Amino acid sequence: MKTNFTLPLYILVLGLMLNSLCSQSAIAQEPQIIGGYLLDGKDSFEELEAAVLTESKSKDKNLGGKGMKFPGGRIFMTPESVGKEIGSLVKTKHPFLVKTISFTVEENRMEGCKANLRIYRMESGDSLVNIVTIPIYQDIPKAAQETVFSIAPEESIILEPGEYYISFCLSEISREIMDKWAEAETWSEGERFDKYRQDRIFFPLYLKSSYTRERPDQPLSKWGANIGIEVRGSERK
Numbered sequence: 566m567k568t569n570f571t572l573p574l575y576i577l578v579l580g581l582m583l584n585s586l587c588s589q590s591a592i593a594q595e596p597q598i599i600g601g602y603l604l605d606g607k608d609s610f611e612e613l614e615a616a617v618l619t620e621s622k623s624k625d626k627n628l629g630g631k632g633m634k635f636p637g638g639r640i641f642m643t644p645e646s647v648g649k650e651i652g653s654l655v656k657t658k659h660p661f662l663v664k665t666i667s668f669t670v671e672e673n674r675m676e677g678c679k680a681n682l683r684i685y686r687m688e689s690g691d692s693l694v695n696i697v698t699i700p701i702y703q704d705i706p707k708a709a710q711e712t713v714f715s716i717a718p719e720e721s722i723i724l725e726p727g728e729y730y731i732s733f734c735l736s737e738i739s740r741e742i743m744d745k746w747a748e749a750e751t752w753s754e755g756e757r758f759d760k761y762r763q764d765r766i767f768f769p770l771y772l773k774s775s776y777t778r779e780r781p782d783q784p785l786s787k788w789g790a791n792i793g794i795e796v797r798g799s800e801r802k
């Protein structure tokens with residue numbers, strides 16, 4: 566799962582503390598590949614959901630964890646990040662019904678931002694299978710203050726026991742900004758620095774390994790920090 570790809574995400578940190586902390590705290594095990602298919606052995610979403618939602622046998626919980634938040638640290642994306650994915654690998658030992666997916670934006674300086682939250686099942690051969698049939702989108706308005714987004718999927722999403730990649734993709738920004746950045750190759754160093762200051766969206770920085778990729782048809786690349794996506798739902802034991 567190794568690649569030379571580097572996602573154009575940038576980290577604002579205090580001094581040299583981040584490099585030291587990332588090297589110590591962001592070491593993760595390589596993902597375990599588990600075979601099988603979503604709803605394997607089940608007749609329908611309805612049948613599995615009915616089992617998962619049995620009140621006496623289900624338990625609300627967060628799937629995985631954010632990791633340790635780095636004080637004063639931020640990750641930011643620019644128009645060059647549109648279409649890229651960043652996310653975490655999570656495992657479930659029991660059927661898990663996804664109720665909400667949450668993330669925090671500390672500041673957004675760009676108009677027209679829209680996020681696409683994605684869920685893939687890890688299959689044999691390092692392949693990822695999208696299990697979301699109704700896309701999960703969230704508009705992110707331009708704002709100077711911190712905003713927490715919690716999105717409930719429109720469909721019932723059941724995670725069978727196994728490993729999954731939960732990712733965030735900045736899927737859209739305003740046409741005006743996109744047109745401006747189409748000329749980025751002609752900018753001087755000073756102009757580029759000025760545009761980066763203007764057109765950014767900031768996220769809190771968590772010291773837990775994430776996985777990134779440029780496009781859905783590319784392999785994942787491990788990265789030393791993440792934006793703290795949280796998946797909450799109901800697990801049936």
